[in-house]
Amino acid sequence: MLLRQNESAAYAIGASLYDYRWHVVATDLAGIVIDREQVDLATPDAEAAVAGLGDGIQRLRQRLDPQRMLPLIGIGPPGLVDVSSDVVKSATDLGWRDVPIGERITERTGVPCAVVNRSKAGALAAYWHIARRTVDHLIFISIGTGVSAGIVQQGRLLLGANSSAGELGHITIVPDGPRCECGNRGCLQELISERAIASGARAALRRNPDSVLLEICGHHPETLTAFQVLDAAERGDAVALSVVETISGYLTVAVANLINLFNPQLIILGGPVAERSPRLVASVARSVGDRAMAYPLSVARIVSNELGPEAGAVGTAVLVLENAPRLILQLPIYR
Ligand SMILES: [Zn+2]
Structure with a gap:
């Protein structure tokens, strides 16, 4: 078959934040990356993000053969995405609401778009590359400014009735916990996101002013970042370790619930927080057995995301590749 014989016959473009x-x-x-672009956002507002994405796609396309580009662009933004209209309904961590990202990028590029939440895209990438399509049940969890999950069941991405399945960040972990932007209290995202890690460490510093974390942030705790905390924990700082242990406890509850609910073979912990903290991944893998049922747990492995920051982008390219047999026939050389 043509697709198997010549993997460079065409290429797909995907992007994720x-x-x-x-x-x-x-x-x-x-699904192997042949070229890449990165665009840093000065501000997280939706307008700047859409413009930056358009620039990045344009720059990448200028270097590639336009005759071989599959005519669909995959986009993996954060938040609740309506896949039927390619609109981000809301991304609470960034303050986005009703952002027609697919339409805007199509206006700019002249190419149709397919949009899914970035964690769902991560799940697709993991299905292709980490599981190599030999594992049919996996869950990709992204932990960063927000928290969400992409669930692959029987080799297919689980979307749900209005494509909002996988909002792991907004399951309730602490009934009377901190207020979340979604309107609920004690959401997982409010307990383990980058913001939660930084504020947890600041609170711990007030009780332990001799921590090395205080030097790391130049004696300005208000500037402390989640990454500084995670790095200090990897080096053994007691205050940072206590913060990682706390978020590990919350995340373990969520992962155990997922194991009991979905019976996955593989749970991949990704996103900036998990990828920065091997200790967090190891801690969840070690303690999940205290909570998950032994039978579903017996087939579940917990691993870190070896695809790194590009997982979501690769996953949205996979979304395009899933349509490759149809799309390739639209290329000029086959028309
Ligand atoms: Zn919430």
């Missing part, structure tokens, strides 16, 4: 940076990739028909 990761920690205020658009990763835009071009992949061959096997």
Whole structure:
């Protein structure tokens, strides 16, 4: 078959937002990245983000053969995405609401778009590359400014009735916990996101002023970042370790619930927080057995995301590749 024989016959473009940076990739028909662009956002507002994405795609396309580009662009923004209209309904961590990102990028590029939440895109990438399509049940969890999950069941991405399945960040972990932008209290996102890690560490610093964290932030706790905390924990700082242990406890509850609910073979912990903290991934893998049922747990492995920050972008390219047999026939060379 043509697609198997020549993986460079065409390429797909996909993009995803990761920690205020658009990763835009071009992949061959096997989903291997052949070129990439990155665009950093000065501000997280939706207008700037859409403009930055358009620039990144344009720059990448200028370097590639236009005759071989599959005529669909995959986009993986954060938040609740209506996949039927390619609109981000809301992304609470960034303050986006009703952003017609697919339409805006099509206006700019002249190419139709397919939009899914970035964690769903991460799940697709993990299905192709980490599971190599031999594992049919996996869950990709992204932890960063927001928290969400992409669920692959029986080799297919689970969307739900209005494509909002997988909003792991807004499951209730602490009934009377901190107020969340979604209107609920004690959401997982409010307990383990980058913002939660930084504020948890600031609170711990007030009780332990001799922590090395105080030097790391130049004695300005208000500037402390989640990444500084995670790095200090990897180096053994007691205050940072206590913060990681706390978020590990919350995340373990969520992961155990997912194991009992979905019976996955693989749970991939990704996003800026998990990828920065091998200790967090190890801690969840170690303690999940205290909560999940032994039978579903017996087939579940918990791993870190080896695809790194490009996972979402690669996953949206995979979304395009899933349509490759139809799209390739639209290329000029086959018309
Ligand atoms: Zn919430």
